[in-house]
Amino acid sequence: MIMAAQLESLLSPFVIMFTVPLALTGVVFGLFAFGKTLSVPALMGILILTGIVVNNAIVMIDYINRLVTFKS
Numbered sequence: 001m002i003m004a005a006q007l008e009s010l011l012s013p014f015v016i017m018f019t020v021p022l023a024l025t026g027v028v029f030g031l032f033a034f035g036k037t038l039s040v041p042a043l044m045g046i047l048i049l050t051g052i053v054v055n056n057a058i059v060m061i062d063y064i065n066r067l068v069t070f071k072s
Contacts, residue, residue, distance in 0.1 A: 019054070023050060027045075
């Protein structure tokens with residue numbers, strides 16, 4: 001609800017949260033492809049990756065909203 005209030009949209013928070021499972025899918029594929037196990041450093045990497053993905057999604061949504069506002 002906080003993100004919906006800040007972004008002034010109900011769709012944007014869902015788009016941002018939808019990116020997290022996509023990142024986790026890449027993590028599972030990467031661990032499987034390189035034959036690594038899920039360990040504490042891997043979990044720390046997943047936590048850091050999740051933060052980066054959410055931050056990137058927020059920046060992209062903000063940029064798209066600015067472009068739409070600028071165009072009209």
